[in-house]
Amino acid sequence: MHHLLEAELQLALAGDKDHIDALYEHASSLLERDPKSKSAIEAGQVLISFARLNAQRFGQQEPKWLEEFSRLARQFAKSFPQEERQAIPILFAAGQSCEFHGLTADAIQCFATIRDEFPENAAAERATAILRRLNLKGQPLKLAGPTLGGGYVNAEELTGKPLLVVFWTTQAQPFVKQLPKLQELLGQIDAERLNVVSVNLDDDDNESAVQTFLESNGLNWPTIFQTVADKRGWNNPVAVHYGIQTVPLYWVVSSKGNVVEMSNNVQQIEPLLKKLMTPKPAPDGEQN
Structure with a gap:
């Protein structure tokens, strides 16, 4: 059965409809026939591999593959609850892929499956934190911590006025690449009408760096920074509370x-920021 499934997988990935079916x-x-058999488990895994590989190859252009990856990951977890060591990583991978591509509803379903199907596993706590973040829109923000400078x-x-929260590290290249655009955007906004707070998630405790x-970079934001070693990086209490896994992240908070x-x-x-904000007035004598 193993060799048959692998052969079918390769032909299915080549686009052969008969082998996909x-x-x-x-x-x-x-x-x-037997939900506890090794053959049934392996067939489920191969089917997930099919969807996962197509999601990696085509997900950005064809979100249906991400949705299918999510669906099959959830189906596997519910069909084979005894396989939690395999099911949980698959659910995390599907949830993270869906979140990255903006399919929030599918991501929520993956992480909720971890929480609900495997409540005794340590991963359930992490999934719960991620769900707290994914469901944060419309909710009051709970965010506090010590800042650089004491x-x-x-x-x-x-x-009282809108708030922008920026999660970042000094080494995160996506943040470094986006920083000029962020600075340009903030430069067009009256600083008196917008609060900006950042949360640094660097792993080491090199405050001077x-x-x-x-x-x-000319950034004067109040920056939440943890000096205690076991609260650095992804162990920052804010990151743990909201299940933050990557940076940068930008959160816009209403007044x-x-x-x-x-x-x-x-x-x-x-x-959204431009809609919420009033641009800086042009200097005297200068017209738009």
Whole structure:
């Protein structure tokens, strides 16, 4: 059966419709015959591989493959609950892929499956945190922590005008590449009408390196920075609470303190910020 499934997988990936159908039919019939058999489990895994590889190759242009990857990952977890060591990583991979491509509803279903199907596994706590973040739109933001220079910032005390929260590290190339666009955007906005707070998630405790990065790029944001070693990087309490896994992240918060947008791309938040904000007035004598 192993060699048959592998052969069908390769032909299915080449686009052979008959072998695509055969993959699905084998997985369905083996599951119905004996859901605890090794053959049924392997057929389910091969079917997931088919969807996962197509999601990697075509997901950006054809989101249906990401949706199918998510569906099959959830189906595998529910059909083979005894296989949690395999099911949980598959669900995380599907959920992260869907989130990255903006399929939030599918991502939520994957992480909710981890939480609901495997509540005793340590992964359930992590999935719950991610769900807290994915469901954050429309909810009040809970964010606070010590800042560089010995201060403290609490988002609840910053209501009254919109807030932009930037999650970053000095080494994250996507953030470094997006920084000029972010600076350009913020330069067009009256600083008196927008609060900006950043959360640094560097792994080491080199405070001077983080401070140097901010100063060299002309960034004067209040920056949440943890000096305690076990609270650095992804162990930062804010990152743990919201299940943050990648940077950059940009969160736009309304003047009432509710999250209205989240994105990993500064260009996606640009229209909303411009809508919320009043641009800087042109200098005297200068016309638009």
